[in-house]
Amino acid sequence: MTTVKVVRDILEANDRLAAENRRRFDEAGVHVVNLMSAPGAGKTTLLERTIAGLGRELRIGVVEGDIQGSQDAERIERAGAVAVQINTNGACHLDANMVASAVAELDLASLDLVVVENVGNLVCPAEFKVGEHAKAMILSLPEGDDKPAKYPLMFHESRVLLINKMDLAPHVSADPERIERDARAINPQIEVFRVSASTGEGLEGWYDWLRALHRA
């Protein structure tokens, strides 16, 4: 029972810090997306594409969450956006406190949109708010069409599902229809875009969704 209490306390403390982050974002007029996926689903590649596709319309900043290293933040900066790296030193998700520290390094007044790229993990990131306006997730097609049933919380919490690596559809057995159907069974409001971040296929819907978030 003690363990349960500790976990609940951690989540409550996190929720309070997330609400503070959110107030800071709202005051600065910045919209924030918490982007989640399994390792290797294509979060950074999607962001590189998004910076190329939307970077002239929206001023984009990225908070990069990784266990260690700064390869992803370097990729984002090469793509032309400002990036702050968080190293979680073993933790399998970002929390509101980590994001508060990272955001202190950003000049929020000079940004329209901040994407928080979470640690690659389909489980815990969905439990920890970081102050975002919306959660978005990527499922890459080669991961298989059984993932909504196996990791329902992430599908439940996300406002957007990007089914990525659609260019591999001819070579894998996973069925994007089944992914979409099972995701909607968990979360009827979820917006689904079938994309390939590496070829650029299908990204216009995602860009429109980000534009609408920015106008909201």
Place this chain on the structure above:
Amino acid sequence: MTTVKVVRDILEANDRLAAENRRRFDEAGVHVVNLMSAPGAGKTTLLERTIAGLGRELRIGVVEGDIQGSQDAERIERAGAVAVQINTNGACHLDANMVASAVAELDLASLDLVVVENVGNLVCPAEFKVGEHAKAMILSLPEGDDKPAKYPLMFHESRVLLINKMDLAPHVSADPERIERDARAINPQIEVFRVSASTGEGLEGWYDWLRALHRA
């Protein structure tokens, strides 16, 4: 500082339970592999193949770890092996206590090899021993060749790395040479097999490694 202590206590308590599990396995003459990967890397497909390829030589049991659901255990039973499902109810890894409960459902005396299929996650499963004789991991090629640098603990802890979905090599940019080189830089003793669990390509080395573990 309290948090650090709680985490250390949890890991120490887990290590004690893992040692008890290990004694139970050794008394029964069963060898146990803790199989880890990101979601969708192909753990269950590898096990289906392994049961088909080795099931007449080695009596194989599987402990299936999932957040929820029992699809994977059903797949294992259809493949012809005995399976026990653990639902972690939100926890992103198995621990020694969960595995002890599952193992109580298995008739260890009737088995040569037990594979514990961990929750799909490249982070926390590497921190929690479950009583295994060896850890093995799968990295699927579409996840990308930057994963050893980003998730080093799992590569450090694993005795075997299966680079899976090699059939997709012509269609993805990830370089298996780089994966192998970076994995060996972290863990010089790691054994690497390039395989496709879906086509069966390259599995003989993995089978030989399991045979050698069984004879050890």
